[in-house]
Amino acid sequence: MGKATGFLEFQRLEEAYQAPQERKQHYREFVVHLSDDEAKVQGARCMDCGTPFCMSGCPVNNIIPDWNDLVYRQDWRAAIQTLHTTNNFPEFTGRLCPAPCEEACVLRINADPVGIKSIEHAIVDKAWESGWIAPQPAARNTGRKVAVIGSGPAGLASAQQLARAGHAVTVFEKNDRIGGLLRYGIPDFKMEKSHIDRRVEQMKAEGVEFRTNHVVASVPPGAGNPKAQAVEPSELLAEFDAVVLAGGAEVPRDLPVPGRQLDGVHFAMDFLPLQNRRVAGDRGVKDLWAKGKHVVVIGGGDTGSDCVGTSNRHGAVSVTQFELLPMPPDPELNPVWPYWPTRLRTSSSHEEGAERDWSIATKQLLGENGKLKALRAVRLEWKDGKPVEVAGSEFTIPADLVLLAMGFVSPVQSVLEGFGVEKDARANVRASTEGALAYRTSVPKVFAAGDMRRGQSLVVWAIREGRQCARAVDEFLMGSSELPR
DSSP states (O other): OOOTTHHHHOOOOOOEEOOHHHHTTOOSOOEEOOOHHHHHHHHHTOOOOSSOHHHHHSTTOOOHHHHHHHHHTTOHHHHHHHHHTTOSOHHHHHHHOOOHHHHHSGGGGTSOOOOHHHHHHHHHHHHHHHTOOOOOOOSSOOSOEEEEEOOSHHHHHHHHHHHHTTOEEEEEOSSSSSOTHHHHTSOTTTSOTHHHHHHHHHHHHTTOEEEOSEEESOOOTTOSOTTOEEEOHHHHHHHOSEEEEOOOOOEEOOOOSTTTTSBTEEEHHHHHHHHHHHHTTOSSOOOOOOTTSEEEEEOOSHHHHHHHHHHHHHTOSEEEEEESSOOOOOOSSOTTTTSOOOOOOOOHHHHTSOEEEESEEEEEEEEETTEEEEEEEEEEEEETTEEEEOTTOOEEEEOSEEEEOSOEEESOHHHHHHHTOOBOTTSSBOOOSSSTTTTBOSSTTEEEOTHHHHOSOOHHHHHHHHHHHHHHHHHHHHSSOOSOO
């Protein structure tokens, strides 16, 4: 514990943001990580609790008090080493994680929590800038081969851990670049893709092989990737000693209302990846823009927020975001500490400009000559957990572009069916996380981790499951494992 009275002496300091009107003019990151001195002071606020609830609140169980203390003492190199013992990609979580660790911080009971996420962000950025992050190739090769399906955070974490255990790992990705939803779901203004690229280079130096444009099971009609080639699951099962299914939950929840077929109604993930491709310099990207349009985003989560930020950068005339559920409370403290509370969360994209409304159900999408022109909705009253339409509350607003961001219901089913794995009630891969059969599917030598197993979730959960699955695969192949769980 660096400073016993630090939490009494110092206030929480938020990371600096570029002003909204300035950052809306570009797609670069606009959050400035803490300086060394600022991070030191924030590290001093950590109380080094006897029971560090922050660690149990963190899905990867980061050893938070230790690296807070190391930052306070300005031992940055030891801090990144400690951080890497539990988290392969802290530059991802330091930018994208909603920080459940901070809601579990003991200070959260009656004060502002330690700025854990901002300290993590500062540690990993300093480590890259200082050249401390280097490949860690295995000391010996086991002769075992593992295929990893999907190159999102779960697939990358699993692949890196398995390569460091000495296995020959091949990652199969259906898109033309590595990263999964980190690459084509998260806007560049939240995380620039150079962070993925340098991790990929590190992993290549560790022996991981990446095969892009490879779609396992079948290439869906209209996939939009002319380079994609199908890979039969039977071929992978014959060639590899183990297979890890680590794709995302990519089947979006639809909105079955009249007018759904109108031109101007799109899933969020038909909209967001296009801008990522433009930023990456791709040519011939589909011409779908929010510029000059009245945009309505349906869905109040992170994907909806990303649609808001992207639409504002396009130059939308107006952006409105609807949520079916009631407006959550905004308590100053955590009313369910140390658990994750339901609270009103305002993202940086919302601060850039958007009208938000809750307890709204879309009734109809209206158009002229096949083109979307308006949206008709009704207000809801929630009684005993069920929505009831409020009589006389129907209203219509202009809408030239409606983006459906209501979450994702399951992984792509063709992959699961191609391997013949058993599914749970939500159409995810059925696999336990505990016991001797952890992360194993119903098919021999096939494992599953991340969203494909647990359903739509956070980047930090994907990293946790990828790491744990890697240990399970290593135990399966070698009889025991020294990889951390």
